[in-house]
Amino acid sequence: MKALFSLFPADNFSLIAVVMLMPLLGAFVNGVFGQRLGKPAVRLMALSAIGISFVAAVVTFFALNGVIDASKTTSMVDGHEVTHHAHAKLFWTAWEWMRTSRVVATAGGAKDISVPIDLKFSVDALSGVMMLVVTGVGFLIHVYASSYMEADKAYWRFFAYLNLFVFSMLVLILGDNLAVLFVGWEGVGLCSYLLIGFWYTKTPNAAAGKKAFIANRIGDFGLLVAMFLLVHYTGALDWTGIATNARDLLTPGTGAQVHLWPIGGGQFQDLAIGSLKIPLSFLQPDKPWTITAATAVSIALFLGCTGKSAQIPLYVWLPDAMAGPTPVSALIHAATMVTAGIYLVCRLSFVFVMSPAVMTIIAFTGVATALFAATIALVQNDIKKVLAYSTVSQLGFMFLGVGVGAFTAGFFHVFTHAFFKACLFLGAGSVIHSMHARIHDDDKSQDMRNMGGLRKFMPLTYGTFAAATLAIIGFPLTSGWFSKDEIIASALVNKTTSPYAAELAARKIEIWTAPGWVPWVLWAMAVTAATLTAFYMCRCLFLTFWGDFRGWTIGRPSEDAHAHDEHGDGEGEEADDHHHEEDLTQPGAAPHESPRPMTIPLLILGTASIVAGLLLNPAAIKLFNHHFNFLPMEHWLEPVFEEATKGVGTVAANEAGKHHLEILSLVAALCAFLVGSGVAYWVYVLQAGKPAAELAKKVGGLYNLLLDKWRVDEAYDKTVVAGVDALADTATSVDQGIIDFVLARLTALIVAALGTILRLFQNGVVHVYAAVMVVGMAALGWFFIEPHADVNVTESSNGDYVLSAAPGIGYGYRWYPDSKGAPQAQAFTGTDQLKLHLDEGKSQTVKVEVRNAFGRITTKEIPISRPKVEKPQQIQLGER
Incomplete structure (x- = not known):
């Protein structure tokens, strides 16, 4: 370790640059030279770039652990020895990027203070874990994609985008200030657009890419507003500076009160236009509606998070993201982009807890999204759509966790979700790959009604998919059981208050507190969502892998069937236009297991889906630490959330009451798993799906509503999209009527007419010039x-x-x-x-x-x- 720090000092740990820049190098080489290098060289470059980045990330993580271990201190609390750990960081500064300024009121008047913004990166307990997830899971997805995309002619372009995606996510999580984070934030947005619409000749794919890009820009506006507010109130954008000056977001002396109504704190007076008087004074409230700057910043930040992490109302882009290649879906849904919002809430947790109102909004938004998306997933037949809505739902659980102050549990669910959701999506890709051996039709090959019995033909895929399913539905001792059940328990037990509540009360500043019924409502909704999760995920597992294979008569495979997956050639033409002469009376070839480059990542991810939860368990960590001195995740993240947890209490009167609530939640979560999976087993295994079909007929309207995703997209089309279209039509009319006709054609006509008139006088005849001079002199005389x-x-x-x-x-x-x-x-x-x-x-x-x-x-x-x-x-x- 000493040799490592002699090469890379903690305050100039340049190995961070290797972690980030290797994926960028891979993107550059494959993007510029990949088409001429050939697929083997492109594969080697892409895998080497991510692999070296992962190795450097592991070394960096061990170095960080050494710094944390060296910062340990012990103290006696109630007769017990308690170990404390400092919030240690490794830094690397590239250069000073730019400077901005803030205006500060002083005794001598207003003064501009310079705010430096460095191109600076850091690794701490929070970003260190994210760094390992992004590079580790990202590397496995790259290995998987190297085989999955082998038949695509745009192989080089795909891996250039994929490497760039990982680089952008690393910039996002390793940036030491909001400005650098925003660069990565926009980078993953760009890459998602490029990868979701990778097969851009298919209209739905191109539309899905644009939808993701536009929805994220709405959220990004909130993040930009938050950055301006933070510079104004705290004078900093780096994490340390924001934390140091966070109190200024609540201090009235800094003007940290934002007037909602009347805007700017003004007054409404009756408007007089001549003899006409328009009454407006009734709009004046008895008391101005104000919020603290902390609330304003938190709301703006959360708007950005809802866009990036697909929460209500900006969730609509994520289900459509499945239009891209399956490895892209795995990367977006599991390890990178969608977790950025959770990461940002965790990173600035000390700001969010200053506003209990916003914390409650986050919790309700998360649990509502979890429940809403789960209802849609109940009836979907496309295997990737089920997993897409599952991602939206699981992200809702994460926001519920951070919204009730369980930041460690929420972030740990990010960690475990990366493994089991990547495994699920890659497993679905393996199934689709096998189905495409029979028919080249995207819809049919992804429809679970055409599958069944695949565990006989694809045992490795089935085993890993089943392991990931057990994790996501909360089977005891799997990773999902540790993380999701902890979130559900925290929703019932935790109570968020401002860490400065007493100080604000002394200054007579009102801070909103949640009513007593809020934890129970959140908990009930979370348990319901967990029950639905167990049902629809078991339904997906049973329809895909259990029973008899229902795809024998889908069609015969073509001669090059094994060389195709769910796409065409990626360069604007379908590989064979997916037109084959099919003999529906004869069975085709049996499904087959995927190649080793696809199954090995599945085995690793499936294993991690089962055992990753043990990282939260101190006993398991103690056994592991026979050689390595690592901390359980809860203690590992303690320094990061130390300030935030000061604002998190409990609804219980004492420890015994808290323990009873935790037991109640544990039993309810177990019942959710048993009821959801048990009902799915009875309906789709014992009854072969007959009860579901009968129920769909009885409640056809509700079933079709769920199948149509509650028709939210249609509602947006009729309102938001129609309004934007109307505005665009108006702008077009203005452009054509005013810009083109009045400013361009009419002015040109006037100039031409004036030119024609002037040419009558500018004709070279002397007496005409003399007459004009006489008229001019007369006009001047009249003026004087x-x-x-x-x-x-x-x-x-x-x-x-x-x-x-x-x-x-x-x-x-x-x-x-x-x-x-x-x-x-x-x-x-x-x-x-x-x-x-x-x-x-x-x-x-x-x-x-x-x-x-x-x-x-x-x-x-x-x-x-x-x-x-x-x-x-x-x-x-x-x-x-």
């Missing part, structure tokens, strides 16, 4: 003969007004202070100014006559009014 009554009005603060008339040769002036009254002087004088005073709320019309040297007179009236000034009311700050 006529007097000009131009008046400038100057107002002072006390109601005094000075009216100044424009001077001229031989000008005389006669002022009328009241236009209907007598003049100030009967004769014209050289006085070109008039002074007068008006009281508040008064108005007056002044008249002036101007005479020039030729005796011609011009008159002008000038209306003057002084508004009545209302005294502002005192507004007390508070959160409402």
Whole structure:
């Protein structure tokens, strides 16, 4: 370890650059030279880049563990020795990227303070685990894809995108400030667009890629707003700076109160337009509606998280992401993009806990998404759609965990979910690969109604898929049981409050607290969602692998069937247009197990799906630590969530009450697993699906509604999309009617007409030029003969007004202070100014006559009014 730190000091740990830049190198080489290098070289480059990155990540993780181990301290608490661990980090700074500034009020006035933003990366307990997941699971998916995509002509382009995806995710999780994180955040958004729409000649695939890109841009707006707010209130974007100045998000002295209504804290007054009065004062509330800056920042951050991690209402893009190749689905749904939102909430947990209201919103959004997506997955027949909605549901569980303050449990579910969801998606890809040996039709090859009995033909795929299924449904002692059941228990036991609640109460700042019924509602919804999860995942397992194979008469395989998967050639043409002469009366070849590059990753992921949960168990870690000094996940993450957990309490009156609630939750979660899986076994194994078919006929409307995904996409089409289309049509009409016709064609016509007229005079005839000169001189003479009554009005603060008339040769002036009254002087004088005073709320019309040297007179009236000034009311700050 000493030799490692002599090469890579903790404050300049440049091995982080190797972790990140190797995938970027792979993307560059394959993207630029891959088409000429050939598939073997592309495969070697892609796997080597991710493999070296994973090895460097493991070394970095061991180095981080050494730093954490060296920071251990012990103390005595209630007669017991307690070990504490510092929040250790490894840093690498590339260069100072840019500087921004914030305005700070000081005794000497407003002052600009520079805020540096470095291209800086760091690894701590949180990002270290994510780094291993992204590179480790990402490497397995790359190995799998090297065989799965072998027949695709755009093989080089696929791996260039896939390497770039991993690089972007590493930038996201290793960035030491929000600005660098945002670069990776946008990078994974771009890569998801490229990979989901990889087979861009198929319209649904291209549409799915655009849908993912646009939905994520909506969420990204929230993240940008949060960055501006953080710079304004805390003067920092790096994690340490935000944590140091986090109190400024609650301190009234920094202006950390955001007025929701009236906007900006102003007042509504009745609007007068001439004699017409429009009443607006009724909009003025008795007390301004305000929130703290912490709440505003948390809401903006959470908007970004809902887009990236597919929560209501921005979840609609993730199910369509299955349009891309299956390895892409595994990478997006398991190890990378969709977990970014959870990671950001965990990273800035100390900000979120300052607003219990936002924490409750996060919890309800998560559990509602988990339950909503689970209902859709109940009736889906496409195996990838079932898994896609399962991902949305599991992400909801993660948000529920962090929303109730169980940050370790929520993040641990991210960790375990990466293994079993990657295994499930790759297992589904193995099944689809086998089904494509019989027919080249995407829909039929993914329809579980055409499968069944595959465990006889694909034992390795079945075993790993079953292991991952047991984990996701919470079979005892599997990874999902440790993480998901901990979240469900925390939803019932935890109570979130602001860590500064007492301090804010002393300053008479109201902080919202959740009612007592909230934990019970969250827990009941979570248990229901867990029950549905057990049902639809067991349904997926039974329909795919149990019973008899229902695809014997789907069709005969073509001669090159084994060389195809779920796609065409990837370059805009289908490999053989999927048109084959099929003899539906004769059985085709039997399904087959996938090649070793596809099954080996499945075996590793399936094993991890079973045993990864033990990393949360201190006893298991103790056995493992015979050679390595690692901490259980809960203690490993303690320093990261130390500040956040100060705002997390319990609804129980004492430890005994808390223990009873935990036992109740454990029993309920076990019942959810037993009921969901038991009903699925009875319906689809013992009864061969007859009860489900009969129920679908009885409740056909509800069944079709679930099959159509609650028709949310259709609702969005009728409202949001239709509104955007209408706005686009309006913009098109404006462009065509105003820009093209008025500003372009009409102005061109006017210029052409003027040119035609001018050409009549610019004809080279001298007497025509002389006539024009005569007319011009006459116009100038008329201008100088006529007097000009131009008046400038100057107002002072006390109601005094000075009216100044424009001077001229031989000008005389006669002022009328009241236009209907007598003049100030009967004769014209050289006085070109008039002074007068008006009281508040008064108005007056002044008249002036101007005479020039030729005796011609011009008159002008000038209306003057002084508004009545209302005294502002005192507004007390508070959160409402």
